[in-house]
Amino acid sequence: xxxxxxxxxxxxxxxxxxxxxxxxxxxxxxxxxxxxxxxxxxxxxxxxxxxxxxxxxxxxxxxxxxxxxxxxxxxxxxxxxxxxxxxxxxxxxxxxxxxxxxxxxxxxxxxxxxxxxxxxxxxxxxxxxxxxxxxxxxxxxxxxxxxxxxxxxxxxxxxxxxxxxxxxxxxxxxxxxxxxxxxxxxxxxxxxxxxxxxxxxxxxxxxxxxxxxxxxxxxxxxxxxxxxxxxxxxxxxxxxxxxxxxxxxxxxxxxxxxxxxxxxxxxxxxxxxxxxxxxxxxxxxxxxxxxxxxxxxxxxxxxxxxxxxxxxxxxxxxxxxxxxxxxxxxxxxxxxxxxxxxxxxxxxxxxxxxxxxxxxxxxxxxxxxxxxxxxxxxxxxxxxxxxxxxxxxxxxxxxxxxxxxxxxxxxxxxxxxxxxxxxxxxxxxxxxxxxxxxxxxxxxxxxxxxxxxxxxxxxxxxxxxxxxxxxxxxxxxxxxxxxxxxxxxxxxxxxxxxxxxxxxxxxxxxxxxxxxxxxxxxxxxxxxxxxxxxxxxxxxxxxxxxxxxxxxxxxxxxxxxxxxxxxxxxxxxxxxxxxxxxxxxxxxxxxxxxxxxxxx
Amino acid sequence: xxxxxxxxxxxxxxxxxxxxxxxxxxxxxxxxxxxxxxxxxxxxxxxxxxxxxxxxxxxxxxxxxxxxxxxxxxxxxxxxxxxxxxxxxxxxxxxxxxxxxxxxxxxxxxxxxxxxxxxxxxxxxxxxxxxxxxxxxxxxxxxxxxxxxxxxxxxxxxxxxxxxxxxxxxxxxxxxxxxxxxxxxxxxxxxxxxxxxxxxxxxxxxxxxxxxxxxxxxxxxxxxxxxxxxxxxxxxxxxxxxxxxxxxxxxxxxxxxxxxxxxxxxxxxxxxxxxxxxxxxxxxxxxxxxxxxxxxxxxxxxxxxxxxxxxxxxxxxxxxxxxxxxxxxxxxxxxxxxxxxxxxxxxxxxxxxxxxxxxxxxxxxxxxxxxxxxxxxxxxxxxxx
Numbered sequence: 001x002x003x004x005x006x007x008x009x010x011x012x013x014x015x016x017x018x019x020x021x022x023x024x025x026x027x028x029x030x031x032x033x034x035x036x037x038x039x040x041x042x043x044x045x046x047x048x049x050x051x052x053x054x055x056x057x058x059x060x061x062x063x064x065x066x067x068x069x070x071x072x073x074x075x076x077x078x079x080x081x082x083x084x085x086x087x088x089x090x091x092x093x094x095x096x097x098x099x100x101x102x103x104x105x106x107x108x109x110x111x112x113x114x115x116x117x118x119x120x121x122x123x124x125x126x127x128x129x130x131x132x133x134x135x136x137x138x139x140x141x142x143x144x145x146x147x148x149x150x151x152x153x154x155x156x157x158x159x160x161x162x163x164x165x166x167x168x169x170x171x172x173x174x175x176x177x178x179x180x181x182x183x184x185x186x187x188x189x190x191x192x193x194x195x196x197x198x199x200x201x202x203x204x205x206x207x208x209x210x211x212x213x214x215x216x217x218x219x220x221x222x223x224x225x226x227x228x229x230x231x232x233x234x235x236x237x238x239x240x241x242x243x244x245x246x247x248x249x250x251x252x253x254x255x256x257x258x259x260x261x262x263x264x265x266x267x268x269x270x271x272x273x274x275x276x277x278x279x280x281x282x283x284x285x286x287x288x289x290x291x292x293x294x295x296x297x298x299x300x301x302x303x304x305x306x307x308x309x310x311x312x313x314x315x316x317x318x319x320x321x322x323x324x325x326x327x328x329x330x331x332x333x334x335x336x337x338x339x340x341x342x343x344x345x346x347x348x349x350x351x352x353x354x355x356x357x358x359x360x361x362x363x364x365x366x367x368x369x370x371x372x373x374x375x376x377x378x379x380x381x382x383x384x385x386x387x388x389x390x391x392x393x394x395x396x397x398x399x400x401x402x403x404x405x406x407x408x409x410x411x412x413x414x415x416x417x418x419x420x421x422x423x424x425x426x427x428x429x430x431x432x433x434x435x436x437x438x439x440x441x442x443x444x445x446x447x448x449x450x451x452x453x454x455x456x457x458x459x460x461x462x463x464x465x466x467x468x469x470x471x472x473x474x475x476x477x478x479x480x481x482x483x484x485x486x487x488x489x490x491x492x493x494x495x496x497x498x499x500x501x502x503x504x505x506x507x508x509x510x511x512x513x514x515x516x517x518x519x520x521x522x523x524x525x526x527x528x529x530x531x532x533x534x535x536x537x538x539x540x541x542x543x544x545x546x547x548x549x550x551x552x553x554x555x556x557x558x559x560x561x562x563x564x565x566x567x568x569x570x571x572x573x574x575x576x577x578x579x580x581x582x583x584x585x586x587x588x589x590x591x592x593x594x595x596x597x598x599x600x
Numbered sequence: 601x602x603x604x605x606x607x608x609x610x611x612x613x614x615x616x617x618x619x620x621x622x623x624x625x626x627x628x629x630x631x632x633x634x635x636x637x638x639x640x641x642x643x644x645x646x647x648x649x650x651x652x653x654x655x656x657x658x659x660x661x662x663x664x665x666x667x668x669x670x671x672x673x674x675x676x677x678x679x680x681x682x683x684x685x686x687x688x689x690x691x692x693x694x695x696x697x698x699x700x701x702x703x704x705x706x707x708x709x710x711x712x713x714x715x716x717x718x719x720x721x722x723x724x725x726x727x728x729x730x731x732x733x734x735x736x737x738x739x740x741x742x743x744x745x746x747x748x749x750x751x752x753x754x755x756x757x758x759x760x761x762x763x764x765x766x767x768x769x770x771x772x773x774x775x776x777x778x779x780x781x782x783x784x785x786x787x788x789x790x791x792x793x794x795x796x797x798x799x800x801x802x803x804x805x806x807x808x809x810x811x812x813x814x815x816x817x818x819x820x821x822x823x824x825x826x827x828x829x830x831x832x833x834x835x836x837x838x839x840x841x842x843x844x845x846x847x848x849x850x851x852x853x854x855x856x857x858x859x860x861x862x863x864x865x866x867x868x869x870x871x872x873x874x875x876x877x878x879x880x881x882x883x884x885x886x887x888x889x890x891x892x893x894x895x896x897x898x899x900x901x902x903x904x905x906x907x908x909x910x911x912x913x914x915x916x917x918x919x920x921x922x923x924x925x926x927x928x929x930x931x932x933x934x935x936x937x938x939x940x941x942x943x944x945x946x947x948x949x950x951x952x953x954x955x956x957x958x959x960x961x962x963x964x965x966x967x968x969x970x971x972x973x974x975x976x977x978x979x980x981x982x983x984x985x
Contacts, residue, residue, distance in 0.1 A: 520951055521653045523964015532958050575958035590940040 029093025040101030058097040061121040135189035138425025139405035150366030158474035160200025183472035184416035204390035220369035225377030226390035232355035251298035264317035358480030365406035413470030535576040546593030648967040655894035694910025701838035706853035721822040730809035875899040
């Protein structure tokens with residue numbers, strides 16, 4: 001007796017599990033049952049699980065009966081002619097979807113050569129073991145798996161044509177690559193995923209060559225001429241959004257150029273780009289700290305005193321302005337209403353990003369590189385036929401990473417460019433490397449893919465033959481312009497008087513605990529004191545009671561709130577953080593008494 | 601002592617002076633000792649060097665490269681020893697009970713040739729009653745336990761039934777009467793309380809399993825090993841005090857990896873050396889290179905007080921004079937509250953407190969001070985810190 005569960009709920013028993021499950025499978029294939037039903041016999045628990053619920057991960061497989069796959073040449077032909085479709089195959093029971101449970105009861109052949117009478121299913125394509133993004137990498141069966149994963153992660157971060165209606169959209173923080181191209185070395189997934197509608201890279205000439213050492217340690221050198229011709233050029237869009245909020249008491253925000261008597265009024269210059277409605281005009285060139293949308297808000301708290309005074313009606317400045325270090329052009333403005341019916345203003349800023357030192361470029365094989373040098377085209381090495389590479393990639397990046405597919409794509413791209421046809425690099429069913437080399441040889445090039453190259457500055461021949469060819473390179477969204485940061489002086493935190501943290505707040509770079517230790521280890525005591533001077537304060541201390549005293553600037557007098565004026569009060573220099581901890585002690589009821597003495 | 605050496609006594613360590621006297625021809629001693637003294641002065645650490653911090657960095661940085669793997673001996677009789685980072689933490693924390701105590705027993709001359717070493721090892725190994733018993737029989741009617749002893753094993757261990765009885769008699773004196781017939785032992789429960797008879801009987805059986813019969817308490821495993829050209833015994837479990845009572849043990853070379861035990865049996869100086877040796881051994885087996893002086897400094901700070909103190913908030917750190925320094929290292933609230941209750945004074949004499957206050961730390965360039973008199977003023981003016 002075998003228990004039967006439907007979607008995890010007990011429904012009854014059957015005598016023969018095999019007979020029962022076979023019957024369900026047969027009915028599913030014939031169409032008597034929904035194709036979404038799966039059945040699984042668990043021998044250990046002696047249970048049959050029938051599943052029809054949602055949320056199960058299922059995958060399609062070709063059904064095999066008596067050692068023969070049900071999918072025949074006839075089906076393939078019909079599919080190619082468009083006479084049959086995918087759903088027809090499922091309706092005929094040629095292809096079916098299995099869930100994780102039913103997979104346990106199946107024996108799936110990887111290829112049709114290895115089918116035995118025991119097999120129940122056949123894999124449609126070995127490519128199915130890879131995801132959509134990973135299938136976009138050519139020659140994925142010639143690369144270390146870890147690098148393949150890095151490669152597919154890089155693809156997700158690459159700039160491209162993310163949506164063709166980008167000009168009408170208000171996306172947050174998006175990039176658009178100018179002149180995107182389809183790769184020369186493709187996979188079937190490029191066609192299946194309609195990659196042509198959203199390409200995200202460019203085919204460039206790559207030479208595996210070191211040049212003045214500027215491509216050491218995952219750096220790349222870029223040809224300035226290539227950049228000027230549009231390589232890696234992109235646009236960065238960033239919207240600025242604000243709305244007129246309603247507050248209690250009928251008060252609300254107003255979008256418009258603030259009056260001069262508004263609390264927190266910036267300067268007239270900052271508001272210069274605003275039009276009468278308080279919003280910048282399109283195509284205005286904006287720099288850091290410029291106001292994009294002018295807005296004022298009602299005062300936050302009304303204290304009793306202010307309520308009756310004339311100054312009570314002073315509004316607060318709450319405009320949207322560009323942050324420190326930002327710049328761009330106003331691209332598009334939308335004025336609408338939000339769900340609550342408040343006025344909503346969205347401004348999209350556009351900023352052209354030309355490749356510069358520090359931008360990140362990758363091939364599809366997990367071979368990242370940061371631009372280390374931009375070389376004038378005249379100084380670039382060149383081949384005998386006069387070709388100048390767009391990018392120089394260091395040869396030291398290859399041996400330890402074992403990205404053979406990177407090398408194959410290079411000659412594949414070269415052959416494609418010379419022959420004028422695309423190369424198929426689909427993982428597990430790619431054009432063989434030997435055939436590509438043969439074709440390259442027939443086109444009049446060295447079949448090794450190497451060429452004689454000349455020093456671009458002196459014109460001398462390089463002793464070694466250089467491996468050059470075309471590759472599909474991606475520009476990643478990590479650009480220096482979004483990350484560069486430095487500070488000499490700037491904002492401090494209110495509580496501790498120490499510098500703020502992070503680029504967004506124009507913060508300082510923390511000299512932490514362990515960094516401090518290195519100063520002490522060197523005995524650089526005075527230097528350490530100077531480095532930690534950021535929150536230095538001078539406070540008067542009463543020698544009578546040992547608590548911080550008061551300095552009255554107007555009278556130029558020091559006095560102690562407890563001991564009065566007739567005590568000795570001396571100034572000491574301490575960090576503000578220490579003053580703060582003394583105050584915290586006091587709030588805990590601990591009396592931190594300072595005993596002063598001359599240091600000498 | 602040579603007269604030329606005498607003037608340096610106190611200036612140079614005794615060991616160095618002795619070495620010079622030993623090696624040097626008498627005529628050249630004066631010149632040599634002068635040279636040695638000069639070199640000795642140069643080799644000394646300058647005042648104001650942040651010795652502790654440099655030590656901490658020098659041990660801590662290679663520590664990040666250490667693997668957490670414990671080391672395994674290959675072979676039949678495997679003995680597992682904690683190594684790597686966990687071991688270093690264990691030593692420096694000054695733990696009372698370590699995870700794998702171990703002794704290396706050196707033997708006196710006739711015994712270390714390897715003959716009869718197995719027998720010696722068996723003498724050292726702790727034997728519990730359980731190991732000698734083949735079968736337990738619970739007689740519920742008469743309230744007694746019948747134990748069948750393993751005769752060949754007893755023979756191997758040079759034990760007789762009566763000697764076993766003698767060994768366990770004392771431990772069971774309150775609970776049971778022991779009888780012995782051939783290789784059968786009978787424990788008869790002393791009937792004080794009949795009500796929980798069966799439970800008591802069962803408890804007696806469980807207790808008797810753990811009874812000590814022979815050997816050294818705590819030594820659970822013995823392994824004779826050939827080291828260079830003598831045989832030694834490595835043990836799992838450690839008990840130096842009892843071991844030193846055996847006459848075949850070479851007490852001058854026998855060691856344990858339990859630092860606290862060394863401190864108890866051999867004294868604090870030996871414990872200091874043991875800490876150094878144990879830490880250095882770990883660092884060495886990990887293929888790292890740390891100057892032994894850093895470890896010596898750590899061992900010194902752990903043992904100065906005369907007992908072993910770990911580098912923890914209960915050990916060395918709790919000894920710090922400064923409230924602020926203690927509070928900056930773990931459990932600040934506890935230290936601040938206790939200091940407030942006692943009215944402690946912090947004299948700001950060490951590094952951490954001064955970093956907090958943003959004063960110059962009394963190390964390196966922050967150490968020297970300079971006082972000078974200005975000609976036109978009576979008072980002493982501050983010129984330099």
